[in-house]
Every structure is written in structure tokens, then in C-alpha cells.
Amino acid sequence: MTLRQQGIDIQQNIPLSRFTFTKTGGPAEFLAFPKNLPELELLVKSVRQENMQLTVIGNASNLIIKDGGIDGLVIILTKMNQIIANESDCTISAQAGATIINTSNAARDAGLTGLEFAAGIPGSVGGAVFMNAGAYDGETENVIKSVKVLTRDGVFKTYTHDEMQFGYRHSIVQDTGDIVVSATFGLKAGEKKAIADRMKYLNDLRRAKQPLEYPSCGSVFKRPKGHFVGPMIIEAGLQGTRIGGAEDSKKHAGFIINVGGATATDYLNLIHLIQKVIKEKFDVDLQTEVRIIGKEKRIDD
Structure with a gap:
């Protein structure tokens, strides 16, 4: 790929079983871990110019990759994992590669309630938004304020909550192919100990049953x-x-x-x-x- 000449590390023929939670999956023809939005944008535009297949993966926790692997470029977003808590307006903004667990922990540390249900979900923020992940009577859609995406044409846009068209394990990006790059969660002020206790209770349940x-x-x-x-x-x-x-x-x-x-x-x-x-x-x-x-x-x- 020509992107190697632009300072982006592109690996070739890498077994994806190294990254999936099932420890299964064939090789990626090409594999990249963008560190920021400019690198991701450059990758997406290059793939379009070269007419290659593009597959984007988060934490690979609710994913099966077939044994023949994936042609074209596979992008794994786990290095784009910044999380910012804003206590003044009760929001958490997280990049797509951040784990939803770490995002839930950041909300707890900021005294923000609403993400406790996600305390044990092993996926990424991008994956949680993509599939409207949920557990213990909570769903991602209940706390999403807005979602920033990169289209397959390389254009950034922002969806409001309503524009995401959430449903059971569904969101609009499953239909559009847009790449989730970050999400803003609208939460409420809470008491840190009560939030932490609820998260511990749900994680104890998860360990006991799963x-x-x-x-x-x-x-x-x-x-x-x-x-x-x-x-x-x-x-x-x-x-x-x-x-x-x-x-x-x-x-x-x-x-x-x-x-x-x-x-x-x-x-x-x-x-x-x-x-x-x-x-x-x-x-x-x-x-x-x-x-x-x-x-x-x-x-x-």
C-alpha cells in the first residue's frame, strides 16, 4: 500500500486471531492501527482511491472472523482511545477505540451516573454504538447524546441521538457503513460510592453467570x-x-x-x-x- 510511504504502519498477512476475544480468525491482507483522526482519514481516503475493501474493527469482543480472513485493509481502532469527562455538563466524550468499561469507569470517577450497565461489557465505544450494546436493563441508546462518524467517502459528520435510529442491537451506521470515531454520552450527576457499588454488583453478577x-x-x-x-x-x-x-x-x-x-x-x-x-x-x-x-x-x- 502507498500509505507506507506516508509514515503509517501497515502490516501484512497478520492473523486476526491475535485480536479477537474468541482467539479465532484468519489473516488480514493488510492491517493498520491508526493513532488519531488524521491517520484514520488518510487510511479511508487511500483505500477508496485504491479501490480496496475496508473493514473496521473495535475491541473484537462480539465478533467472529472466518478462517479465511479478510481481504483488503483491516483497521483496528483500539489506539484511538481518549476519554474526556466534563462534569459541568454531565457528559463523557470517548473515542471509538476506548473500551466501554473504561468509559464507564471514567463516568464513575467523575460522579456521573447512567453508564453503570456497561461496567462489564468488553467491547469498544464504537462497537457499543454500532450495535446498541446493552446489559442489565441498560442500552447504549439511553445515554447517547451524539455520535461523530467518518463516511466511507472520507467526510466527517455528526449524528444526533435521534438520527442514530437505534433499535434492538441496531443503529443507522450498520446500514450506512459510516465509521464511528467518537461518541458523547449524556449522563446525570450522581454519588460516586453509589455508582461504584452498582457497578460492582453488576460485575459480580456477570462473573457468577457468564x-x-x-x-x-x-x-x-x-x-x-x-x-x-x-x-x-x-x-x-x-x-x-x-x-x-x-x-x-x-x-x-x-x-x-x-x-x-x-x-x-x-x-x-x-x-x-x-x-x-x-x-x-x-x-x-x-x-x-x-x-x-x-x-x-x-x-x-
Whole structure:
């Protein structure tokens, strides 16, 4: 890529399993970690000029990258992670690569309440906005004030809360392809100890109920209306089912964990099996919450 001549580090043929929470995934043809907005803008414009495929990733926590990897340029935003708390107007502004956990911690330290639900969500701010991440009766949309994006044409723009068109695990940037570069959260003044106590309580719940000791992609399936995924999987006799190194967790049936040596194909095969059995037994179509990207691995690879 010509960008190497402009001082931006572009790596080639790097296994993305190094960065995903599942510890699976094929290689990126090209890989970059922009450190600031000018570098990101330069990367996006260069990709457009060279007519390359562009894929943008945050903390890769709710993501499965197929074993064939990703062609073109993969941008991982984790170095763009600045967080600024403004206590006077009760806002937190965070770059897309900041973790939502660190953003929640910054809100706590500033005595701002509203982000406690995110205290244990392992994703990035960009990912949380992209998929309207939520937990424990809280959702990202409830606290978003505005979102700054970079379009695929290399133009910066800002969405208001309403313009983001949030829905269940959905936002407008899933449709537009815009790249979230930062978000401003509108919070309320609170008492630091009460905020910290609530965060600790939710994190204790998470540790007790979720298989955090294993690599995973978090909650795999969206909740179908009128049903709960975990109990359906248990009733169908699928909890603990293993394909290769991927196992439906015995601790939380809504999670698929890497118990050792799993491939993305193992994950996908287990997902498809669960979807097939749940459809047959309950006539429910399970949709994945986890984002699945990349290409299949060819036999001759």
C-alpha cells in the first residue's frame, strides 16, 4: 500500500486471531492501527482511491472472523482511545477505540451516573454504538447524546441521538457503513460510592453467570420476542454440545466458548446446529447478535 510511504504502519498477512476475544480468525491482507483522526482519514481516503475493501474493527469482543480472513485493509481502532469527562455538563466524550468499561469507569470517577450497565461489557465505544450494546436493563441508546462518524467517502459528520435510529442491537451506521470515531454520552450527576457499588454488583453478577474464564464472543444470539435463548438451548439438550474446540457453555447456554484450539468454522458450525435444532423444536428463528465477517478458508489454503 502507498500509505507506507506516508509514515503509517501497515502490516501484512497478520492473523486476526491475535485480536479477537474468541482467539479465532484468519489473516488480514493488510492491517493498520491508526493513532488519531488524521491517520484514520488518510487510511479511508487511500483505500477508496485504491479501490480496496475496508473493514473496521473495535475491541473484537462480539465478533467472529472466518478462517479465511479478510481481504483488503483491516483497521483496528483500539489506539484511538481518549476519554474526556466534563462534569459541568454531565457528559463523557470517548473515542471509538476506548473500551466501554473504561468509559464507564471514567463516568464513575467523575460522579456521573447512567453508564453503570456497561461496567462489564468488553467491547469498544464504537462497537457499543454500532450495535446498541446493552446489559442489565441498560442500552447504549439511553445515554447517547451524539455520535461523530467518518463516511466511507472520507467526510466527517455528526449524528444526533435521534438520527442514530437505534433499535434492538441496531443503529443507522450498520446500514450506512459510516465509521464511528467518537461518541458523547449524556449522563446525570450522581454519588460516586453509589455508582461504584452498582457497578460492582453488576460485575459480580456477570462473573457468577457468564463463562468469563474462557475465550468467547459474548452473547451469541439475539433474544427472540417472547422467548429466552438459554432456556431453549437447555430444553433442546444442546447445552455442553461441542464441535471441535467450540462448546456451548455449561455455565451460560447463550455463550459459545473456546475450550481449546477452536476455529471460527467450529463456532459457525455450532451456531448453525443450534439454529437448526431450535427451529425444529420451537419453530423459532434464532438470529445472531455476534457480528460474523470475513471469508471461508479455501481447502488449498
